[in-house]
Amino acid sequence: MKILKSILLVLTIISTLNFNAQTDEDVLKTIYKQSLTNGKSYAWLNHLSNQIGSRLSGSLGAERAVEYTKEELDKLGLDKVWLQPVMVPKWVRGSKEYAYIESEPGKTTNVNICALGGSVATPALGLKAEVVEVKNFEELNALGAENIEGKIVFYNRPMQADLVNTFEAYGGCVNQRYQGAAEAIKYGAIGVIVRSMNLRMDDLPHTGSMTYDNLPVDRRIPSAAISTNDAELLSTMLKLNKNIKFYFKQNCKQLNDVQSYNVIGEITGSEYPNEYMVVGGHLDSWDLGDGSHDDGAGVVQSMDVLRLLKESGITPKRSIRVVLFMNEENGLRGGRKYAEVAKQKGENHVFALESDSGGFTPRGFSFDCNDAAFNQVLSWQPLFKPYLIHYFEKGGSGADVGPLKTETNVLAGLRPDSQRYFDHHHASNDTFDAVNKRELELGAATMTALVYLFDKYGVNPIANAAPIKD
Numbered sequence: 001m002k003i004l005k006s007i008l009l010v011l012t013i014i015s016t017l018n019f020n021a022q023t024d025e026d027v028l029k030t031i032y033k034q035s036l037t038n039g040k041s042y043a044w045l046n047h048l049s050n051q052i053g054s055r056l057s058g059s060l061g062a063e064r065a066v067e068y069t070k071e072e073l074d075k076l077g078l079d080k081v082w083l084q085p086v087m088v089p090k091w092v093r094g095s096k097e098y099a100y101i102e103s104e105p106g107k108t109t110n111v112n113i114c115a116l117g118g119s120v121a122t123p124a125l126g127l128k129a130e131v132v133e134v135k136n137f138e139e140l141n142a143l144g145a146e147n148i149e150g151k152i153v154f155y156n157r158p159m160q161a162d163l164v165n166t167f168e169a170y171g172g173c174v175n176q177r178y179q180g181a182a183e184a185i186k187y188g189a190i191g192v193i194v195r196s197m198n199l200r201m202d203d204l205p206h207t208g209s210m211t212y213d214n215l216p217v218d219r220r221i222p223s224a225a226i227s228t229n230d231a232e233l234l235s236t237m238l239k240l241n242k243n244i245k246f247y248f249k250q251n252c253k254q255l256n257d258v259q260s261y262n263v264i265g266e267i268t269g270s271e272y273p274n275e276y277m278v279v280g281g282h283l284d285s286w287d288l289g290d291g292s293h294d295d296g297a298g299v300v301q302s303m304d305v306l307r308l309l310k311e312s313g314i315t316p317k318r319s320i321r322v323v324l325f326m327n328e329e330n331g332l333r334g335g336r337k338y339a340e341v342a343k344q345k346g347e348n349h350v351f352a353l354e355s356d357s358g359g360f361t362p363r364g365f366s367f368d369c370n371d372a373a374f375n376q377v378l379s380w381q382p383l384f385k386p387y388l389i390h391y392f393e394k395g396g397s398g399a400d401v402g403p404l405k406t407e408t409n410v411l412a413g414l415r416p417d418s419q420r421y422f423d424h425h426h427a428s429n430d431t432f433d434a435v436n437k438r439e440l441e442l443g444a445a446t447m448t449a450l451v452y453l454f455d456k457y458g459v460n461p462i463a464n465a466a467p468i469k470d
């Protein structure tokens with residue numbers, strides 16, 4: 001018995017020594033291997049997408065997603081798992097929208113639209129009016145009330161196709177969707193139609209949030225997105241005859257706020273438990289598809305980061321939290337609530353990473369941090385080279401982790417390949433079949449690797465930065 005005990009002790013020491021002797025290259029290899037051969041992200045996404053479905057804030061889907069992800073985190077043997085209450089807005093689409101272009105009385109062509117999130121309904125019998133097409137707010141302002149009053153404003157600025165980063169193209173267009181109604185109301189417009197934020201020509205309308213800038217309810221006008229094909233059709237028909245009319249009917253409604261939750265799990269740090277590192281995505285989604293890319297992918301990848309750390313035999317020095325934020329899409333209440341509570345409790349958040357750019361092949365990260373921290377990141381670049389991760393740039397991070405920003409911490413966003421993202425974004429084809437298992441798993445591994453490195457070397461201590469390897 002004594003001999004057996006001694007042997008066991010020796011074996012334990014050897015295995016500990018072995019792990020300590022592991023280089024960062026070895027650890028990353030283990031992490032990627034674990035994710036690609038033993039990952040859970042794809043199975044979790046399958047359930048979230050195909051058993052639960054869309055998860056708009058306040059919906060039954062959102063509620064079930066909270067329960068499911070909490071249950072799954074409970075199974076991982078983390079140190080803590082809990083729900084953080086947050087009140088969220090509840091907007092419902094109602095029955096499917098209906099729209100057509102009327103080129104002359106009785107002659108109509110149906111088109112594909114969907115209400116924008118937060119929009120009011122049309123009158124019960126729908127809304128029919130002439131259409132004014134503009135590309136931007138300058139054109140709208142130049143036209144003025146005399147040309148706009150009593151009409152539907154049609155915003156038709158396409159996403160810029162020559163930008164390789166499609167998020168830039170989105171950024172250059174999305175003010176039409178978000179602010180379009182509030183601007184058109186100033187000139188007496190009675191409705192708004194917006195070209196979908198989509199680089200592809202197809203028949204799918206893409207929803208997304210919009211604002212009325214707190215205008216009283218009786219001044220609000222219905223706003224909808226139209227598919228890219230139908231935007232082209234409408235534009236062409238308007239060029240032939242500017243007197244054509246557009247009809248649409250939508251039945252959406254803003255209800256009272258309801259109770260919901262952020263879902264949080266934690267591995268408590270072994271050396272610096274009061275330093276927190278967050279990895280997360282948003283649990284809510286739009287209602288047209290099942291939100292597999294936006295942001296089911298980010299949710300399951302973030303959950304798997306904690307599991308992959310454990311499976312790879314890594315004991316984090318700092319407290320690592322997975323946070324599944326509620327209500328990113330139409331309110332950001334979850335992100336704000338998490339930061340508010342962290343502040344109240346005086347929790348020191350040294351690092352936060354969000355995955356909210358789709359479950360496509362990871363290319364790297366974007367960092368919101370100071371130069372010292374960024375240089376530290378650059379020194380790790382060679383470690384990622386075998387996994388074709390090369391994009392390390394300063395820039396934004398993620399909407400949900402944004403409120404955690406301090407002068408010294410590091411916020412980061414996973415940056416997958418973005419070419420196909422806006423084919424699916426906020427549309428009915430954001431579904432499970434559009435996500436590739438290996439691409440999703442590579443993303444989870446890439447996130448885990450970055451968390452491992454920041455936990456090991458700490459944030460920002462220049463002297464401690466990992467040695468540069470070639």
Ligand SMILES: [Zn+2]
Pocket residue numbers: 282294295328356
């Ligand atoms: Zn998202």
